[in-house]
Amino acid sequence: MIIGGQPVKTAAPMPVALPYDGETVATVFRAGKPEVDAAVSAAAAAFPAMRAMTREERSAILRRAHQLLLERRDAFASAVTNECGKPIREARVEVERAAGTLLFSSEEAHRLTGEVIPMDASPAGKGRWAMTIREPLGVIAAITPFNFPLNLAMHKIGPALAAGNTVVHKPASTTPVSGIMMAGIFAESGLPPGALNVITGPGGDIGDALVFHPDVKMITFTGSAEVGLRIRNLAGLKRVTLELGSNSAVIMEDDANLEEAVPRCVAGSFAHSGQVCISVQRIYVHRKIRDRFLDQMIEGTRKLTIGHPRDNATDISSLITEAEAERVEDWLAEAVSAGARLLTGGARKRATVEPAVLADVPDTVRISCREAFGPLVSVNAYDSLEEAIDRVNASDYGLQAGIYTRDLEKAFRAAERVHVGGFMINEVPQYRVDQMPYGGVKLSGTGREGPRYAIEEMTEPKLICWKA
Numbered sequence: 001m002i003i004g005g006q007p008v009k010t011a012a013p014m015p016v017a018l019p020y021d022g023e024t025v026a027t028v029f030r031a032g033k034p035e036v037d038a039a040v041s042a043a044a045a046a047f048p049a050m051r052a053m054t055r056e057e058r059s060a061i062l063r064r065a066h067q068l069l070l071e072r073r074d075a076f077a078s079a080v081t082n083e084c085g086k087p088i089r090e091a092r093v094e095v096e097r098a099a100g101t102l103l104f105s106s107e108e109a110h111r112l113t114g115e116v117i118p119m120d121a122s123p124a125g126k127g128r129w130a131m132t133i134r135e136p137l138g139v140i141a142a143i144t145p146f147n148f149p150l151n152l153a154m155h156k157i158g159p160a161l162a163a164g165n166t167v168v169h170k171p172a173s174t175t176p177v178s179g180i181m182m183a184g185i186f187a188e189s190g191l192p193p194g195a196l197n198v199i200t201g202p203g204g205d206i207g208d209a210l211v212f213h214p215d216v217k218m219i220t221f222t223g224s225a226e227v228g229l230r231i232r233n234l235a236g237l238k239r240v241t242l243e244l245g246s247n248s249a250v251i252m253e254d255d256a257n258l259e260e261a262v263p264r265c266v267a268g269s270f271a272h273s274g275q276v277c278i279s280v281q282r283i284y285v286h287r288k289i290r291d292r293f294l295d296q297m298i299e300g301t302r303k304l305t306i307g308h309p310r311d312n313a314t315d316i317s318s319l320i321t322e323a324e325a326e327r328v329e330d331w332l333a334e335a336v337s338a339g340a341r342l343l344t345g346g347a348r349k350r351a352t353v354e355p356a357v358l359a360d361v362p363d364t365v366r367i368s369c370r371e372a373f374g375p376l377v378s379v380n381a382y383d384s385l386e387e388a389i390d391r392v393n394a395s396d397y398g399l400q401a402g403i404y405t406r407d408l409e410k411a412f413r414a415a416e417r418v419h420v421g422g423f424m425i426n427e428v429p430q431y432r433v434d435q436m437p438y439g440g441v442k443l444s445g446t447g448r449e450g451p452r453y454a455i456e457e458m459t460e461p462k463l464i465c466w467k468a
């Protein structure tokens with residue numbers, strides 16, 4: 001762990017394993033309440049220095065961190081692959097994106113501003129001037145998931161530091177390594193000791209101590225809906241943003257360009273074995289093109305290379321644990337016994353599951369209505385766009401969705417009616433660039449990320465009014 005700029009160990013080591021075959025790749029240490037308290041105290045002590053820095057000083061630290069991360073991209077890509085089993089080509093992309101997230105954050109540090117309020121629009125405002133300034137909140141607890149251990153942490157740490165907050169980062173227990181490495185990069189970049197602390201240990205043991213701590217002013221959480229709801233219920237008046245899961249859907253109209261759409265659906269369903277919060281899980285295809293679409297989808301899926309995540313040729317590797325792979329196997333079996341047709345894939349070897357395409361999947365089974373977080377996609381036929389929109393909306397989640405069509409009227413009708421945080425036209429819902437506003441509705445969460453939007457959540461507007 002890194003607390004107050006110092007490495008910290010406890011008497012309880014926690015090995016970190018490569019999910020693909022269980023090889024031990026690192027050892028970290030389990031925090032208890034004393035380490036939580038020490039990390040929050042260090043962050044609180046560093047806050048006055050961070051708050052007093054100029055925008056340019058904070059921006060420069062983030063630019064240097066961006067640069068150092070790029071210089072060490074290979075070491076970080078290896079660390080991400082080792083801790084979460086992500087194929088190395090995808091891990092390299094994650095590192096580039098994380099560096100970009102830091103650069104966007106450094107730019108937002110420059111732009112952080114308030115507004116001038118037109119006071120004399122009210123009769124009682126005559127002779128008054130007013131403006132808002134945006135103030136940092138203080139200590140922010142950043143709790144992150146296993147699936148993008150580096151970039152999703154940077155989506156919290158970058159904007160928090162840009163705005164002058166300090167951070168206690170708690171990465172997922174399965175993937176703590178890249179977060180600890182980043183604390184080293186920030187220290188080299190000139191961040192004051194204590195402004196970024198990293199504590200490791202099971203969220204179920206130390207999460208409440210972090211959420212309840214009186215000096216923690218905000219919790220920014222990315223992870224499952226179950227844990228997110230718990231945090232929300234415990235946090236009282238603290239600021240909370242929640243980036244949770246989904247069962248994302250895409251609509252394929254009969255005029256869709258399948259040459260473009262099918263490869264995007266294959267990539268969008270199976271990247272990182274479907275362990276992506278916006279993974280394509282449900283595809284609704286117009287009945288007229290259903291068979292053609294399915295043939296191409298199966299062909300594209302069978303071309304994916306399954307293998308060791310360190311192998312450059314690998315497209316599909318393991319899930320985060322064998323238990324998760326068994327759960328996916330179980331959910332697939334439930335769907336098949338309810339009448340779904342398994343058209344390809346689904347076999348499991350240890351923690352790895354072959355990418356699976358299913359058709360005619362009942363809306364009530366778990367691979368339809370829950371978040372699958374595994375390498376599977378269901379394809380169902382529809383007869384009218386209205387029916388497809390209703391089926392997309394018949395979900396407890398609402399992160400992103402999409403449509404493929406050449407008809408703009410249909411595209412915008414769907415964009416208006418589908419209830420999600422982001423809607424893609426002629427793109428899969430798994431699409432994200434890091435500067436865009438990103439977040440969900442319903443069980444997918446509250447608040448938005450993307451450095452500009454996260455900074456709004458991580459600052460408080462203060463009104464200053466002057467009577468001339």
Ligand code: NAP
Nearest residue numbers: 145146171172173202203204207223224227243244245277
């Ligand atoms: P998770 O089990 O909810 O864990 C997320 C984080 O919460 C981990 O650091 C975990 O620590 C911690 N945690 C667990 N119990 C806690 C508690 N009681 N109090 C405080 N923290 C606690 O999620 P995951 O399996 O790592 O990640 C997968 C989920 O993340 C999926 O649902 C996915 O959709 C979602 N996700 C959402 C987005 C988005 O931007 N919307 C992006 C990526 C992932 P431990 O690891 O120590 O348990």
